Amino acid sequence: MAYFYTDEEGLRQEVAIEPWVWGAIMKDGSEIKQFDAEKSQFNRFSDLKQEELSLVLLFKPEDFSKRIFLPVEEGMQVVLLKRTTIFEAATPEERRADVYVFGYKKGGASNFFYILPDDRIVMSQDFNLDFIKFGI
């Protein structure tokens, strides 16, 4: 199935599905999916209003048993991004590894789940955790 995103300039582009994707339930009960199969639409997490989030779910489409729920509390800033490492850059051995960073910042506190390429999960308060030492 193809998913499309239309940007601010009206350019419609196809977006490839990710190994881990998010879904969100808003305070008004509506559900937003990163990849909406009914509409063949890709939605950006950054387009959601953080103050209207009730629950964010990060899950693996190929294996729904792998999922992480994050109930959103008042004052919480949800962090959801992909951190890509380019090893041996600009060499014939170049390889890229993606790690999903999913968590929150609230006041001076923070907590993040790092989903490694092989689906191992590392939890840390450090937004710049050196996950490379876990062998990715």
Place this chain on the structure above:
Amino acid sequence: MAATIEIDEANGAGETLTHGITNSNMGSTDEVNTVATSNAIAPSTRTYVKYQKVHVTAMGGSSKIDNLKVWRNGALGSGGSHTHVTNTRTTSYGGAITYATPTRSAVTGVDQTMPSSVPASANLGIAGSLSGSLTGTGSSDYLAHQIVVDSGATAGSTSTLTFQYDETA
């Protein structure tokens, strides 16, 4: 979300930009995709400065690229205390370095030690700031770096660069 990222390099007086370089070899010539064995570095000399950039060629539906980090993997080799200098730093970032015709001399601002493990925070800026971001196609600030070879250097050292960035959808 899958932005497309390449590493570019500029060379020459005219700042000739090559997209998607295929190696980052440092040598005794100002040349993109340098053949190391043909451009050996003599002891007690410096390599030509490399000016490279992280270039976003397509956002792929993502909204932002930021938190750029670069570091070296691998030792600089035996035969002395060689150093790998760069403009990258995690604090007191000097803003975007201005391109200049690559030289084998020391370059102002290219005087920090290239990290040999992942930095604790961004060390390569965008639009002159470590907290900068790309929200569309474009490039980072220049990564400028150079190897300073000690007097007793022996041949055969190999190390590579690692880049890291955050992509927000």
